[in-house]
Amino acid sequence: xxxxxxxxxxxxxxxxxxxxxxxxxxxxxxxxxxxxxxxxxxxxxxxxxxxxxxxxxxxxxxxxxxxxxxxxxxxxxxxxxxxxxxxxxxxxxxxxxxxxxxxxxxxxxxxxxxxxxxxxx
Amino acid sequence: xxxxxxxxxxxxxxxxxxxxxxxxxxxxxxxxxxxxxxxxxxxxxxxxxxxxxxxxxxxxxxxxxxxxxxxxxxxxxxxxxxxxxxxxxxxxxxxxxxxxxxxxxxxxxxxxxxxxxxxxxxxxxxxxxxxxxxxxxxxxxxxxxxxxxxxxxxxxxxxxxxxxxxxxxxxxxxxxx
Numbered sequence: 001x002x003x004x005x006x007x008x009x010x011x012x013x014x015x016x017x018x019x020x021x022x023x024x025x026x027x028x029x030x031x032x033x034x035x036x037x038x039x040x041x042x043x044x045x046x047x048x049x050x051x052x053x054x055x056x057x058x059x060x061x062x063x064x065x066x067x068x069x070x071x072x073x074x075x076x077x078x079x080x081x082x083x084x085x086x087x088x089x090x091x092x093x094x095x096x097x098x099x100x101x102x103x104x105x106x107x108x109x110x111x112x113x114x115x116x117x118x119x120x121x
Numbered sequence: 122x123x124x125x126x127x128x129x130x131x132x133x134x135x136x137x138x139x140x141x142x143x144x145x146x147x148x149x150x151x152x153x154x155x156x157x158x159x160x161x162x163x164x165x166x167x168x169x170x171x172x173x174x175x176x177x178x179x180x181x182x183x184x185x186x187x188x189x190x191x192x193x194x195x196x197x198x199x200x201x202x203x204x205x206x207x208x209x210x211x212x213x214x215x216x217x218x219x220x221x222x223x224x225x226x227x228x229x230x231x232x233x234x235x236x237x238x239x240x241x242x243x244x245x246x247x248x249x250x251x252x253x254x255x256x257x258x259x260x261x262x263x264x265x266x267x268x269x270x271x272x273x274x275x276x277x278x279x280x281x282x283x284x285x286x287x288x289x290x291x292x293x294x295x296x297x298x
Contacts, residue, residue: 003287004284004287004288007267007280007283007284007287010280011267011268011269011280036130036134036236037134038131038187038188038191041127041130041131041134041188042123046127046130046229046232046233046236049232049236050229050232052275053235053275053278053279053282054279056275056276057275057276057278057279060276061275064274064275065271065273065274065275066239066273066274066275066278067239067240067241067273068134068236068237068239068240070134070135070137070138071138
């Protein structure tokens with residue numbers, strides 16, 4: 001559990017980095033979207049989203065932006081995660097859980113290799 | 122029933138889907154009651170659709186609005202009320218649960234609010250009231266506190282989540298949520 005003082009300390013430490021990053025706006029970002037329609041939420045989309053946030057920030061992985069969308073909904077294949085890597089086609093992962101997210105981060109977002117076993121069959 | 126934070130998330134996702142760019146969320150804990158309200162400036166629901174949303178006609182109800190119907194059921198099953206009103210610009214949802222405070226019933230409110238903050242160009246105002254004590258902020262203030270404009274960056278979501286969690290726990294008097 002972080003106190004507000006800790007957060008401020010992190011902020012100060014990070015501010016220099018943030019300024020550098022803000023100056024390099026043109027660097028392509030990988031975009032990750034979690035489906036947050038009713039079915040996705042029922043299937044555990046929030047815990048998938050949480051794992052993404054925690055893992056990517058703890059591991060200090062740069063160049064990733066994350067969001068959620070109620071328009072992303074694949075019925076029995078929820079929770080769904082889409083990865084848009086710069087210059088690559090969109091990749092859609094289905095029936096994602098916290099463990100699968102960790103592998104998607106390591107293999108795909110960091111390593112650049114699509115995790116084929118989590119794609120729709 | 123699912124926890125109240127997840128109900129709140131669904132209502133807000135509906136608002137964003139309906140092209141809202143401003144959300145006012147209020148979440149209040151009383152002695153024997155937990156309430157939330159969401160006011161948006163989205164497209165709204167036309168009154169005909171609103172009627173059919175809660176009718177028992179399963180054919181028209183098969184696909185849309187399931188989340189709102191579940192929320193209405195959970196509110197009413199607890200002895201509380203559910204209201205959805207159309208305003209001149211947008212929609213206002215009020216959910217009331219007659220329940221004792223517990224972390225399990227409320228769910229992960231900090232994660233829900235920080236997830237919503239990742240929506241670009243969304244102005245979000247959040248207020249948490251625990252037995253009369255208030256914690257509130259809006260997305261503009263939060264950007265200043267975190268020193269970060271881009272609330273969709275994982276680090277910003279992480280910091281926002283902890284900021285909200287810490288403040289809610291303070292009001293709850295050390296009871297973890």
